[in-house]
Amino acid sequence: MDRLQQSLLDAPIIEKGDYEYFVHPISDGVPMLRPELLREIVIRIIRKAEIENVDKIVTPAAMGIHISTAVSLMTDIPLVVIRKRSYGLDGEVSLSKQTGYSESEMYINDVEPGDRVLVLDDVLSTGGTMAAILDALTEIGTEIADVVAVIKKAGPNELDETDYHVKTLINVTVEDGEVEIIDAMGDD
Structure with a gap:
């Protein structure tokens, strides 16, 4: 059994209303994220993702940042973080995201029409955040090379x-x- 599987089996569960939520270093930053787990995940992302000719890695704040930073360091692909606050920079794009337990605005900077992007995130649950991000990137005119x-x-x-x-x-x-x-190898 690999580290990711074992770490999930060992993850504590908390309840937020009717929602059972696992607490994991990748999705929550607690318990402590061990470098060997992060390294295993990054290697698997690089093997699985379409990264050829990708201009930018795009990730939502906050829990996609550590994964995307590590992938950026290993691939030399620049990183764009979608932030939860506006900076008012030229070209900033606002999007509304909704998850199983919250709703908020997010802001994309430094993504241009024609950019070929790899979108990375920690967890796909309700799909609300990812749908809003992908819609916004499509509206900007980017080419979405892959989503992981x-x-x-x-x-x-x-x-x-x-x-x-x-x-x-x-x-x-x-x-x-x-x-x-459910599936130790995920979806391709």
């Missing part, structure tokens, strides 16, 4: 009825207070 989320929480999500496809490294569900691995 490390962990997919199994079940329907907002991307199911779209043309967007998200590759994942592992697919899980939370049942009766425990993480269950």
Whole structure:
């Protein structure tokens, strides 16, 4: 069993209303993120993602940053972080995101029409954040080379009825207070 699988099986579960939520170093920054786990994830992303001729890695703040930074360092592809606050810079694009438990505005800077981008994120759950990001990037006129989320929480999500496809490294569900691995290899 690889480190990612074991770390998810060991993840504590908390409840937010009716939502069972796993607490994991990739999605929450706690418990501590060990370098060997991050390294394993980055290698798997680089092997799975279409990175040829990618101009920029795009990731939402905050929990995509550590993964995307590590991928950027290993591939020399510049990183753009979609922020939760406006900086008012020329070309800034606003988007609304909605998840299973929150709604907010996010802001994209430094992405231009014609840019070929790799979108990375930590978890695909409801698909609300990813759908809003992909819609905004498409509206800007970027070419989305690939989309990868490390962990997919199994079940329907907002991307199911779209043309967007998200590759994942592992697919899980939370049942009766425990993480269950649905597909250890994720989606291609």
